[in-house]
Amino acid sequence: MNLEYINLISFGYFEKGLLELVANDVKKEFLLPVIYREGHLDLSEFYDPGRRQYDGNKLLKTIDSKFAFDNDKTLGLFNVDLYIPILTYIFGQAYLNGRAGIVSISRLSNERYGIKADDKQLVDRFRKEVIHELGHTFGLIHCKNSTCVMRSSTYVEDIDQKNHQLCEKCRGQLG
């Protein structure tokens, strides 16, 4: 299948500059044209009042069924706190070798952890997570290379340790 585009669809408020920068990095990593645009969803349907979080599984399904196309890779960008039933939170998730994924910026900011805000660091973390989840849609699994963007990250500190680029091995697997 010949891939045509990577779609970054934002739900909720994101600064235009942030999306532009991320789209640019995504384009460099995957060598495909990137389209970014706003999307609209009633997020209350995905809200769990008990956990005060949004259901990542339902959101991923919705992005896949309503916004994704076979010849594209589509990533939903959110600014709400995501969870899946088994985990307390997720930064994002995607269908491995599928056509859709989701990422949230909510847990990437320093303020969340009581540390002084750092916009530059926030942007850096966000682009890494976006490229990481897109990597999964391209069939890439977690990488053992400590600087590769496909390295698994469960804390923001882990995200800070890696680059926003794919290592040579992962790049090679993109084909």
Next chain:
Amino acid sequence: MSKKISILIVDDEESVRSSLYNWFIEDDYRVDCAEDAKKALSILESDSFDIVLADIKMPGMDGLEMLKRIKSFRKDAIVIVMTAFATVDTAVQALKDGAFDYITKPFDPDDLSHLIRNASKQITLIEENEVLKEKVISLENVENLIGNSEAIRKVLKEIESVAQSNASVIITGESGTGKELVARAIHANSPRRFFPLVSVHCGALTESLLESELFGHEKGAFTGAVYNRKGRFEMADSGTIFLDEIATISSKMQVELLRVLESKSFVRVGGNKEITSDFRVICATNRDLKGMVEKGIFREDLFYRLNVVNINVPPLRERIEDIPLLVDYFIKKYCTTMNRSLITIDSGALKRLEEFTFPGNIRELENMIERAIVVGNGKKITLKDLPLGKEIVNTTAESLDDLEKNHIFQILTKYNWNITVAAKALKIDRVTLYNKIKKYGLTEPK
């Protein structure tokens, strides 16, 4: 270790199963799911998983009961239990029943990753431990080929030259000469040494048991076949299979064995799936296989397939000069095993051992030394500690006097120089015995 760790997820909630499935797939684990304990147990019967991640609260059989059942057929299984209804009691019960760990839903992504990483490390350690144990046993057994005689040096040279190849080997020799040690030495020096050496004592098994032992069986293949079981050929994949007492196998098994050796593939008893395995075959026998071929008892084609190289292990009586070294080795071995200080052997006792015919070969010598250490005084092995029966002692005596002297000495030794008991055994009175001791100049060994 490049092997993919496999995880079986057992939870009645679809969303939990799919979330965990996606999470682990991205980490390159092999993952399967079951919606209840019954299905999980059924999956585990036909497939083995390194880690089972199971919910405690499930309809039907709960996770704790499933844990017990898994542990009943796979003691080393790593089962991690999870629940949204955490209580200290259930956690303690799960750990008591053998759970590797316990986790409360929902958990932090990092906790899950740590847990699985720890479990994977445990699996790797267990596997490495097994390989190292095998390796140590192999190394010990190569060291166990003690001796400096021409005969044993010839065997060592043959081992060295054949080890690097893949050729089938038949090791011949009397019982107790150390044929299995030779097989282990070949394996330990071969490129297959990091893989298993699987031994099968063909003589100890009936035809049907041997068939199931070698080829494995599927669940329900026969009464008692409760689970699928790998056969020895499968276990020896990439390694070596050692078939001891090969001459005892039935003609039907000879045909089966020939077919496996030619195709390196087979089907489990009661199964229909062709299984391939890459193994090297080493056989051993104390019988004259060639003679059996001539008599039509052993298949000629199988004989030639097995007998690419023949190594004959000499009996102990043909390597008498190795006895002091062997005695020394066994004394060290058993003193260490029994946690005793090292002892020696007196020259008289050693001389008598060198005169002994040893029909049971090295095994008999080993048993003798072990016994002598147990019954002896803890300082020195003397003749009285050795169970050397007169009927099998090599004697150079020609005259009746010499025979009488030897016999009296043996009886005295046997009864610890208790004159009354020895005289009674010899059916002579005590005075006569004293006179004979004096006549032959017999003295009690110190």
